[in-house]
Amino acid sequence: MRLTLKITMAILLGVVLLFSLHAYLSIQRERTQLKERLSREALHLGQSLRVMLGDIWKIGGEGAALNFLERSNLVSGSFTVRWVWIDGGTEMRYRPRVPVEKLSALNKGESVSLLAESSAGHDFLMTYLPLVTGGGRLGAIELSESMDELHGYVRESLRRSALLVAATIGSALLLMALLGNILVNRPLRLLTEEAERIGAGDFSTALTLSGRDELAGLAVTIDRMRGQLDEARQAEQAANEAKLSALEKLRHTERLATLGRLSAGMAHELGTPLNVIAGRAKLIASGDLSPEDTTRSARIIGEQSERMTTIMRQLLDFARRGEGRKQPVELNRLLRGTVDLLAPTAKKEGVEMQLKIQDEPARVNADSGQLQQVLLNLAMNGIQAMPRGGTLTFSLDGNCDPSLTAPPGTWAGSWCRIRVEDQGEGIAPPDLPRIFDPFFTTKEIGQGTGLGLSIAYGIVEEHGGWIEAASTPGQGSIISVYLPQIVDGENA
The missing domain is CATH 3.30.450.20 (PAS domain)
Structure with a gap:
């Protein structure tokens, strides 16, 4: 109408x-x-x-x-x-x-x-x-x-003209209402209903209009489009399922690669409590200890066992493949857990870990496992960039406003920024724009897959954020991760 x-x-x-x-x-x-x-x-x-x-x-x-x-x-x-x-x-x-x-x-x-x-x-x-x-x-x-x-x-001429215009308008409205309802409104209503069904994903109903006018031709085109969309949807669903499966396999493979690099550092962490447990067990078995010393040795064995259990649980949680599920994540807690997980590897490589967090909670809507994979990938790259040791720094800033560097179309509210800073060899200026490309790596053969940064970039992008990289050859690199901040249960 x-x-x-x-x-x-x-x-x-x-x-x-x-x-x-x-x-x-x-x-x-x-x-x-x-x-x-x-x-x-x-x-x-x-x-x-x-x-x-x-x-x-x-x-x-x-x-x-x-x-x-x-x-x-x-x-x-x-x-x-x-x-x-x-x-x-x-x-x-x-x-x-x-x-x-x-x-x-x-x-x-x-x-x-x-x-x-x-x-x-x-x-x-x-x-x-x-x-x-x-x-x-x-x-x-x-x-x-x-x-x-x-x-x-x-005045009389104006009155006559106004009466004539009013009569013309009234007659035209009646005529157009009658013809419009028959020739335009009914066909358009049928076309609208068909378009709404197609928009809702219902491709089962065909539409045919009598006549040879433009609206009948449009109905034929819409019906042809309905069939094409049905075929395209089926093909897209199959392609999306294959893509998601391949992407999850790649991410899991990268998690296992990171896990392998972490395991070398964890071996030393597990060896120390095992030696303590073995020594205390031998003392208890000798029967030479007093009841108080026996109790104390048993307590130490329990503490060391709990320590090993915690280490193994961290590794298993990180290695386990699970369905992505976004929920409120407190970044201060996540960063502490990531630093604890990296500490043995960093110690083995002669790298000191520093953590700079804020007093107030900083929350984002994210999958904690995927976000931890991003941080571990960035941190492992920083550790490997410092073969002679150095300092790897995690820092967290809330309520950021990166409007000058934000990509077009991103959220204009408050952001959380996680910075991973190393004191390594840095990245050459020609290589800096390519570091997030799949399979691009400057490491030696066997040192990396070339997928870590690409996967990290994809994960952050899926969470509504982006990654920035800055580097000075010979002085180190800074990777900044921006994520939309949650304030009172909503994005700021």
Whole structure:
């Protein structure tokens, strides 16, 4: 119905504009003609009065002439006749009704016609005919005629035009409503319902419209599109399932590769408590310990066992493949757990770990396992970039506003930023733009798959964030991870 209404309103607008323009031009033309006719009548009457007034002035003097003009008002019909002096300094009753400066043409012997408004707001057509009296003083005959007749005519013309436009609009609305409902509204309603079903994923219903017009052709096109979309959806579902499966396999493979690099450091961490447990067990088995020492040794064995259990649980949790599930994650806690997991490997490589976190909680909506994989990949790259040792620093900043570097279309609210900074050899400027490309690596053969940073970039992007990299050759690199921050259960 809205389309029919738009078409109707467009047609009616054109009709109204044409009618209005025609009425305006007609009224203006007739108004001009009427004004010219009134001016001619006033001039004819004024010229006759001027001739008679001049003769009377010569014969009977000023008094007789002015009395003649006053009596002329009785026979001049709609005109009002007065005598006025043009040179100023006269009585009020002999002054023109219009400013004298507008009557300058009278000094040249020319007549003047113009419109003037009274103090009551009525318009008058004023006509002045100059007359030089016997004493050489310039005066004029002033004829004024009310323009109320003209205004009444204009109002009547406008009323007739408005009635005609209203009748045209009413007839057109009725006709367009009837034809629009049959020819436009019903087919469009069927097309809309079919489009909504297709948009909702229902491709089971076909649509056919009778006729050979454009809407029937559109229905055929929509039905053809329905079949194509059904086939495309099935193909896309299969492709997405294959893609997700391959992506998860790649991520799991990278987790296992990272786990292998972590295991070397964990071996030493497990060896120490095992030696303690073996030694304490031998002391207990010897039977030479007092009851108090036996209890103390048993407690130490339990503590070391718990320590090994914690280490193994961390490794197993990281290595376990699970379905991604986003939920509120507290980044301070996640960073502490990541540093604890990396500590043995960093110690073995001579790397000192530093953690700079904030007092207030910083939460993001994320899958903690995937996010930990990102941090471990970045940290392992930093450790491997420092073969002679150094410091690897994790830092966390909440309520960031990286609007200057944020990609177009990202969230404009508050962000959490995690920085992983190393003191390694750095990345060469030509290689820096390529470090997130799949299978690109600057490491030696066997040192990496070339997928770690690419997978990390994809994970962060899936979480609504992005990664930035900055590096100075010989001084180290800084990798910054930006994630949308949660404030009161919603993204800031």
